[in-house]
Amino acid sequence: MRQWDRRLSEITVCIDRYDRERKGSPRWRQQYTLQVEPGMTVLDALHALKETQDATLCYRYSCRMAVCGSCAMLIKGRPALACNTQIQEVAGRTLTLAPMPNFDVVRDLVPDLTRFFEKHRSVQPYLQREDQEELENPSGEYFQSLEQLVNYLQFSYCIRCGLCVSACPTVATSDQYIGPMALAQAHRYNADSRDGGFRSRKTVVDSSSGVFSCHYAGECSNVCPKGVDPARAIQLLKRELVLDYLRLRRPRRPSPLCGPPEHAARFPDIPEPPPRTVDRR
Numbered sequence: 340m341r342q343w344d345r346r347l348s349e350i351t352v353c354i355d356r357y358d359r360e361r362k363g364s365p366r367w368r369q370q371y372t373l374q375v376e377p378g379m380t381v382l383d384a385l386h387a388l389k390e391t392q393d394a395t396l397c398y399r400y401s402c403r404m405a406v407c408g409s410c411a412m413l414i415k416g417r418p419a420l421a422c423n424t425q426i427q428e429v430a431g432r433t434l435t436l437a438p439m440p441n442f443d444v445v446r447d448l449v450p451d452l453t454r455f456f457e458k459h460r461s462v463q464p465y466l467q468r469e470d471q472e473e474l475e476n477p478s479g480e481y482f483q484s485l486e487q488l489v490n491y492l493q494f495s496y497c498i499r500c501g502l503c504v505s506a507c508p509t510v511a512t513s514d515q516y517i518g519p520m521a522l523a524q525a526h527r528y529n530a531d532s533r534d535g536g537f538r539s540r541k542t543v544v545d546s547s548s549g550v551f552s553c554h555y556a557g558e559c560s561n562v563c564p565k566g567v568d569p570a571r572a573i574q575l576l577k578r579e580l581v582l583d584y585l586r587l588r589r590p591r592r593p594s595p596l597c598g599p600p601e602h603a604a605r606f607p608d609i610p611e612p613p614p615r616t617v618d619r620r
């Protein structure tokens with residue numbers, strides 16, 4: 340971490356604001372002067388401004404620990420989470436903040452996530468099985484090997500913050516493109532050994548606004564705060580679709596119900612789970 344520079348304890352914060360009901364122009368840039376301290380995050384700075392200087396300032400947040408994905412914005416020109424960005428790492432004498440590009444704005448730094456979540460919904464981001472009865476009323480737990488878990492684990496870390504979408508040059512030119520978050524989630528479920536939804540997701544993923552619109556700029560993976568690597572997920576999806584087209588894709592049946600692996604070892608410090616309250620077997 341950089342040494343704290345006392346001369347930078349007073350900074351200028353420039354915020355791109357938006358209020359559709361404002362007379363004159365709904366967009367304007369506002370400047371504030373703020374005293375900052377070591378350890379202060381961009382989200383802390385926004386709280387301080389709202390509490391002491393401007394109660395009309397709008398931004399979204401919830402967890403303050405890079406888990407909920409609510410505080411995504413453009414910080415000094417780069418998409419990032421406000422709660423996960425130290426001012427001393429980015430600011431210098433001036434900190435510029437703006438809402439995420441590629442999203443409509445509700446107000447100030449608050450993006451409109453309606454389309455984002457519609458696209459997410461369109462890839463059916465949930466486990467599907469051919470056996471509907473088993474899907475509705477699972478008869479037991481579905482165990483996976485470590486290999487099967489590793490196949491999709493990285494992609495399940497997504498917190499739906501939207502930073503990848505805001506950095507994507509393809510989304511910037513086509514509002515129809517499904518985008519890196521939703522496509523990475525399509526792959527997350529396709530790669531899960533318990534899932535059988537490849538065919539039904541294919542209609543969306545392989546459409547004209549699907550994976551083949553991606554030009555592999557890789558910016559989505561650069562800005563992702565959770566290491567999801569959506570660019571990789573999109574390339575893996577492309578591979579699956581090409582193999583499927585060439586009839587070389589091995590049809591994968593959802594893994595059958597089975598007991599835990601025989602030699603499964605428990606970590607010694609993890610306590611035993613409580614007894615089941617309902618036993619369906």
Ligand code: SF4
Nearest residue numbers: 497498500501503563
């Ligand atoms: S893939 Fe990364 S950047 Fe994109 S929504 Fe998920 S966590 Fe955010």
Ligand code: FES
Nearest residue numbers: 401402403408422
């Ligand atoms: S407030 Fe939850 S990710 Fe920043």
